[in-house]
Amino acid sequence: MDQGWQVDQDKCKHCGSCVDVCPNRILQKNEYGQVFFRDDRLWMCFHCGHCMAICPQEAISVPGLSYERDFYPQPKMDGMENAQFTHLIDSRRAVRNFQDRAVPHEMLEKIVAAIQSAPPGFPPLKTELVVIEDPVLVKKSLPVMIALYEYLIKAMANPIARQVVRRSAGREKFIVLQKHVIPLLINRMPDLKSGKEDTILRHAPALILFHANRKSENYKPDIYIALTYGFLAAHSLGLGASAMDLIPPAVEKSKELRAMFHIPEENEVVASMIVGFPRYHFQRGIRRELKSVTWL
Ligand SMILES: Cc1cc2nc3c(=O)[nH]c(=O)nc-3n(C[C@H](O)[C@H](O)[C@H](O)COP(=O)(O)O)c2cc1C
Known part of the structure; x- marks a missing residue:
């Protein structure tokens, strides 16, 4: 057996809870009730830590975990x-209007802690964050984003360039671009450029970017779950937040923004969240229904 996976037989009280919670049944009880790791299944261990977390005796060792x-x-x-929990989720809204004040570092640290506690498909975590807590730096990125979207509007108007965008964006994203993003941006561009309104960053004082190495596995679902933890945490702190889908593609495509926000070349910016103190209190929640719920 690999020396790294061990059950301390002096400490183990044979309760078997580790055997039950191991998602891949790597632990087993023998005929005398002793618990041990199965050599033939050690390769299935993805270091989720559940066996160590459940053991009342701290009798289990898994390599890399202490x-x-x-x-x-x-x-x-x-x-x-x-x-x-119901109160928390019922009282949350996507917040796009902020007070003109920075978010204290300690609050952002709490949001990061919540994001860090989101469940990954499997460890180790692939999600990386850039927390832009300096409102001046958030603001500095806006003209670069506007210029990029202006360029995209032009590209979408040109049949050849449109095909290039289509290939690089993929079918699903391209349809969203064509049907929603571009018409909206064409309409808003004059006000965006004149500084009259900011439909990209919403004058947010803080911004969190979620990114991951493109070569890592299954990182996008992890990021969307982490993002959800992030905006719920922000709301629980009295802050307002919203995911912003216009920001990641801009950072993704711009060398200047990547450098500004320290995004490594090999990483994809998947999601973003704007944060700040909300300017308004919503008077009511909005009832919505799922497209369908099937009870069987
Ligand atoms: C993944 C995701 C991306 C979003 N992107 C944007 C965006 O680009 N711009 C924007 O104004 N709102 C964006 N939102 C906010 C949604 O529009 C908002 O959550 C939705 O209207 C529902 O409102 P509620 O969050 O108050 O329930 C996004 C939300 C999610 C979950």
């Missing part, structure tokens, strides 16, 4: 969570 460094006492549910 009880001291990688775990914390898991709070128990106290029965109030659902009411609080």
Whole structure:
């Protein structure tokens, strides 16, 4: 057996909880009730940490994980969570109007902590963040984004360039561009350029970019879940936030913005979130229904 995966037989009380929670059944009990890692399944271990997290005796070792460094006492549910959770999600809205003040660093740290706690498809985490907490730097990026979108509007009007955009964006994104983004931007461009309004960054004082190495596996679903944790965390702190789909493609395509925001060349900017203190309090929530729910 690999020395890294071990059950300390002196500590183990044979409860078997680790055997049950291991998603790949790598742990097993033998006929004497002893728990051990199956050699033939060690390759399936993706270091999720569940066996170590569930063991009351701290009897389990998995390579790369340490009880001291990688775990914390898991709070128990106290029965109030659902009411609080419902309140949290019912009171959240996408916020696009902000007060003219920076977000304190400690609040952004709390948002980052929440994003970090979002579940990945499998560890290690691939999500990388750039937190732009300096409102001046956020603002500085706007003219570059506007210039890029002006260029895109021109490209979409040209049949040959349009095909290039289509190939690089892929079918789904291209349709969104053609049907929604470009008509909207054409309409808003004069006000965007004159500084009358900002439909890209919404005058947000802070911006979080979510990116990941293009070669890493399955990073996009992880990022969207992390983003959701991020805007719920922002809301729980009394801040307002919204995902902004216009920002990632602009950063993705612009060398200047990549340099400004320290995005490595090999990384894709997948999502973004604007954050700030909300200017308004929404008076009511908005009821929406899923396209369908099938109960079987
Ligand atoms: C993935 C994602 C991307 C979004 N991109 C934009 C955007 O580019 N511009 C914008 O104004 N709002 C954007 N939003 C905000 C949505 O328009 C907003 O969440 C939606 O209208 C529903 O409103 P609510 O969040 O208040 O329920 C985005 C939201 C999500 C989840």
